[in-house]
Structures are given as C-alpha cells and as structure tokens.
Amino acid sequence: METIIEIQHLSKTFGTNEVLRDIDFSVKKGEVVCIIGSSGSGKSTLLRCINLLEKPSGGRIIYRGEDILDEKHDIHAYRTKLGMVFQQFNLFNNYNVLGNCIVGQMKVLKRSREEATKVAMKYLKVVGMDQYINAKPRQLSGGQKQRVAIARALSMEPDVMLFDEPTSALDPEMVGEVLKVMKELAELGLTMLIVTHEMGFARDVADRVVFMDQGVIVEEGPPEQVLLNPVQERTREFLSRTLNQL
Amino acid sequence: MFFQKIITILSENWQMFLRGAAMTLYISVIGTIFGFIIGLVVGVIRTIPIPEHGWRKPLLKVINWLLSAYVEFFRGTPMMVQAMVIYYGSAEALGIDMDRYAAAIFIVSINTGAYMAEIVRGGIISIDKGQFEAAHAIGMNHFQTMVYVVMPQVIRNILPATGNEFVINIKDTSVLNVISVSELFFTTKSIAGSTFIFYPPFFIACLIYFIMTFTVTRILRLIEKKLDGPENFILAGNQMQVARPEDMIRKNS
Numbered sequence: 001m002e003t004i005i006e007i008q009h010l011s012k013t014f015g016t017n018e019v020l021r022d023i024d025f026s027v028k029k030g031e032v033v034c035i036i037g038s039s040g041s042g043k044s045t046l047l048r049c050i051n052l053l054e055k056p057s058g059g060r061i062i063y064r065g066e067d068i069l070d071e072k073h074d075i076h077a078y079r080t081k082l083g084m085v086f087q088q089f090n091l092f093n094n095y096n097v098l099g100n101c102i103v104g105q106m107k108v109l110k111r112s113r114e115e116a117t118k119v120a121m122k123y124l125k126v127v128g129m130d131q132y133i134n135a136k137p138r139q140l141s142g143g144q145k146q147r148v149a150i151a152r153a154l155s156m157e158p159d160v161m162l163f164d165e166p167t168s169a170l171d172p173e174m175v176g177e178v179l180k181v182m183k184e185l186a187e188l189g190l191t192m193l194i195v196t197h198e199m200g201f202a203r204d205v206a207d208r209v210v211f212m213d214q215g216v217i218v219e220e221g222p223p224e225q226v227l228l229n230p231v232q233e234r235t236r237e238f239l240s241r242t243l244n245q246l
Numbered sequence: 247m248f249f250q251k252i253i254t255i256l257s258e259n260w261q262m263f264l265r266g267a268a269m270t271l272y273i274s275v276i277g278t279i280f281g282f283i284i285g286l287v288v289g290v291i292r293t294i295p296i297p298e299h300g301w302r303k304p305l306l307k308v309i310n311w312l313l314s315a316y317v318e319f320f321r322g323t324p325m326m327v328q329a330m331v332i333y334y335g336s337a338e339a340l341g342i343d344m345d346r347y348a349a350a351i352f353i354v355s356i357n358t359g360a361y362m363a364e365i366v367r368g369g370i371i372s373i374d375k376g377q378f379e380a381a382h383a384i385g386m387n388h389f390q391t392m393v394y395v396v397m398p399q400v401i402r403n404i405l406p407a408t409g410n411e412f413v414i415n416i417k418d419t420s421v422l423n424v425i426s427v428s429e430l431f432f433t434t435k436s437i438a439g440s441t442f443i444f445y446p447p448f449f450i451a452c453l454i455y456f457i458m459t460f461t462v463t464r465i466l467r468l469i470e471k472k473l474d475g476p477e478n479f480i481l482a483g484n485q486m487q488v489a490r491p492e493d494m495i496r497k498n499s
Contacts, residue, residue: 051383053379053382053383076385076386076387077385079382079383079384079385080384080385082383083383083384084380084383084384086376086379086380086383088376089376090374090376090377090379090380091380092377092380092381092395093377093399094395094398094399094402096479103394103395104384104385104386107386107390107394108384108385108386108390109385130482131481131482132479132481132482133482134479134480134481134482135479136475136479139478139479149380152384153383153384156384156385
C-alpha cells in the first residue's frame with residue numbers, strides 16, 4: 001500500500017513545554033488509524049501539526065513524497081488534501097448548511113456553483129443531512145452540526161480525513177449518529193486518522209490503534225493487540241482506567 | 247402661545263429647516279459610510295498576524311504604528327477643534343481653499359473611521375478562533391478567510407455599534423457650524439438671529455434631530471433582522487405537500 005503521510009522525528013514545544021517528542025508515524029492509503037491516550041498526551045497536537053494548524057518545532061512531514069514543511073511548499077493547496085473535523089464543529093456561522101459545504105469548493109478549488117452544489121449534495125446525503133440545506137448552524141443540534149462538518153470536509157474530496165475528538169463535545173445520545181456516519185465512511189475505504197476516546201469504536205473500525213502518552217507514541221498495532229493484549233505497562237494502565245469508567 | 251409661536255416660525259421658515267436637516271443628513275450619511283469603509287480597512291490591517299520573519303515584518307510594524315497614531319489622535323481630540331485646524335489650517339498654512347462641505351465630510355469621515363477602526367478590531371477579535379481554523383483547514387488563505395468567513399460575521403456583529411456612530415454623527419455635525427456649514431444647527435441659529443425669538447426654533451430643531459436619529463435606529467434594526475434571516479428553516483424535499491405542519495399538529499391533538 002502507498003504511504004500518504006509520513007512523519008519523521010516530529011517535535012512540538014510550547015515555550016518550554018514539550019508536547020510532542022520525536023514522533024515517527026505514517027498513514028497508508030485506505031487505512032483507518034485511531035489515536036488514543038489521556039488528555040494532554042499530545043494526540044490533538046499531532047493531528048493539528050499534520051495540517052499545519054500548529055507549526056511543528058522540528059522534524060519532517062512528507063506528503064506523497066514531498067516535504068511540506070519546506071518554505072516553498074504551498075500549504076493552502078496541501079490543506080485542501082486533508083479534511084479536518086473539529087471537536088467544536090466550527091461550522092461557518094454566516095452560511096447555511098449548503099453554503100458551508102460549497103464555499104470552500106468555489107473559492108479554493110474554483111469549482112462552479114452547480115458543480116459544487118452537486119458534490120455537496122452527494123456528501124450531505126451520505127451523512128443524512130441533505131434535507132437541512134437551508135438551516136443555519138445555530139438551528140442544528142450538536143450531532144447534526146458535526147455531520148454537516150464531516151460533509152463540508154468530504155466536499156473538498158480530500159485524500160485523508162482527520163478527526164479531532166469528533167464526539168467529545170456531544171451529548172451521549174448524539175455520539176451514536178456521528179460514529180455511525182464515520183463507520184460508513186471507513187467502509188467506503190476512506191483514509192482516516194481519528195483522535196478519539198471511544199474505545200469501542202476504535203476496536204470495531206480501526207485498522208491500527210496508536211497509543212500516545214506524554215508526547216510520545218508508546219505502542220501501536222492492530223486493535224486486538226493494543227486494546228486487548230497491550231505489551232506496554234503504560235498502555236495497560238490507561239486502558240484499565242478508561243475501561244473501568246464504562 | 248407657545249404652540250402659536252412654533253407654528254408661525256415653522257410656516258415662515260420651514261424651507262430653511264428642511265434645507266438644514268437635509269444638509270445634516272447628507273453629511274452624516276456620507277461621513278458614516280466613508281468612516282465605516284476606513285474603519286474596515288484600518289481594522290483589518292491592524293489584525294493581520296505579524297509574520298515571524300521576512301520583509302513584511304518591519305513594513306507591517308510601521309503601518310501598524312501609523313494607523314494606531316491616526317486612531318489615537320482623532321479619537322483623542324474634539325471634532326470641533328479638528329474642523330478649525332483642518333479647514334482654516336489648509337487655507338492659511340497650505341494655501342488650499344477647501345470647499346467647506348468637502349471639508350465637513352472629510353472631517354466626519356476620518357473621525358468616524360478612527361472610532362470604527364477600533365470597533366472593527368474588537369469585532370474581529372471576538373470571532374471564535376475555530377472559524378479561522380476551519381477556514382484555514384479547507385485551504386483558504388488569510389485574505390479568503392477574512393472576506394468569505396470572518397468579515398461577514400464581523401459586519402453583522404458591529405451593526406449596532408455602527409448605528410450608534412451614525413446617530414452620534416447626526417448630532418455632532420452641529421459642531422461644524424464653526425466652519426459655517428449650513429447644517430440644521432447653523433440654519434436654526436440664523437432663524438433665531440433674524441427673528442430674535444430663541445427657544446421655539448431650537449425646540450423645533452430638537453424635534454427634527456430626534457426624528458432623524460430615531461428613524462435611522464429603526465431602519466438599522468430592520469436591516470439587522472433581514473441579515474439574520476428567518477427564525478425557522480424549511481426542510482428540502484418535504485413530502486407533506488398538502489398538509490401544513492400546523493394542520494398536522496391540530497389533527498393529532
């Protein structure tokens with residue numbers, strides 16, 4: 001399988017606080033990778049470094065063989081290849097549902113309004129929000145907002161989808177509807193990188209689970225191995241804490 | 247007695263009052279619009295993130311310094327004094343014979359601009375960081391993010407403050423009588439001076455000022471409502487073609 005994103009020796013510091021230390025990590029085409037770990041372990045920062053919302057302090061990010069941290073690299077073009085879904089949805093408040101899904105296509109990808117609408121409707125149907133195209137973000141529930149946010153990211157037809165704790169800001173009964181959509185996307189063969197606290201979801205959907213602690217990758221492997229028979233002591237400790245809460 | 251006086255003065259001078267009111271409105275409308283544009287431009291420039299290196303860094307710093315000097319100076323001095331300095335100063339020091347109406351609009355515009363710049367800056371700062379991040383994440387650059395995502399929200403949010411500036415401008419154009427602009431206060435003063443009757447004309451001017459400011463406030467409120475769009479949305483592809491939702495509820499209860 002072709003490697004889409006390869007991260008080498010990535011580090012990130014905020015002042016004197018080392019958030020990421022020497023991360024080596026890669027994502028292959030069609031793979032679903034779940035990143036787990038306690039709060040403050042650096043997993044969200046890793047995701048945000050990948051699409052350069054945070055500037056890495058050191059290391060390299062290789063996207064399809066190109067070093068995107070190179071000064072000459074067009075980061076805006078690179079970002080269109082990554083679809084980002086945020087914990088807080090971040091729908092554009094000044095557009096309705098359809099507007100949210102077409103503005104990026106029209107202004108960044110320079111698609112015509114008709115084409116953009118066609119693409120947007122296709123993905124709004126996938127997430128089950130095609131009836132709500134006239135609604136403003138403030139009129140939607142959290143789960144609906146997050147599904148629209150997923151459709152907005154998909155409408156750019158990216159190579160990789162990045163999910164930053166997509167269900168952490170949702171009421172428990174809305175978590176299910178968002179996870180269901182994500183599961184369907186995984187079955188469609190999309191490449192996904194998901195930061196999550198949903199262990200059940202990671203077990204069912206992930207091809208690979210990455211456990212992070214204190215800015216380093218402690219353990220990675222298939223979900224059966226990392227979640228059920230972890231090798232590292234820290235992984236075991238984390239899992240016993242999270243699984244006890246259930 | 248009082249009302250009789252008012253009616254006589256109105257019937258004899260209504261054209262002058264109207265002309266004065268029209269001039270006041272004209273200067274404040276144009277001044278507010280120009281001021282709004284100046285404020286948008288200055289506010290946006292002042293919130294551009296300063297890059298860490300490159301030639302743009304010193305350039306932006308100098309521009310920011312100049313703009314903040316402009317804002318501080320025009321906010322910190324009375325418009326009446328500015329009018330004297332600019333109008334007479336241009337004539338005496340620079341030898342330019344400025345048209346007094348052009349001078350009036352210029353003074354109101356740069357004054358409003360200084361206030362609006364801060365209002366716009368506050369509006370931009372108050373937009374949630376997530377809106378910027380989401381726009382950047384789909385590949386928009388800083389300019390696109392501002393134009394398509396941030397500024398539409400900022401403009402909606404600062405409309406009440408803009409209305410405030412508009413109302414202040416309608417009232418404060420009265421200070422322009424010091425450079426003999428024939429706005430409402432100036433014409434009222436002339437009427438009072440020629441008839442030797444004082445408080446009725448000024449009472450009439452009072453009412454006219456209030457009517458103008460109140461109308462402007464109402465109109466802006468309507469614009470705000472229009473921008474917010476309808477409270478409810480319509481489901482696309484709704485299958486209930488005959489029954490309206492209200493009917494359904496009635497039927498079920």
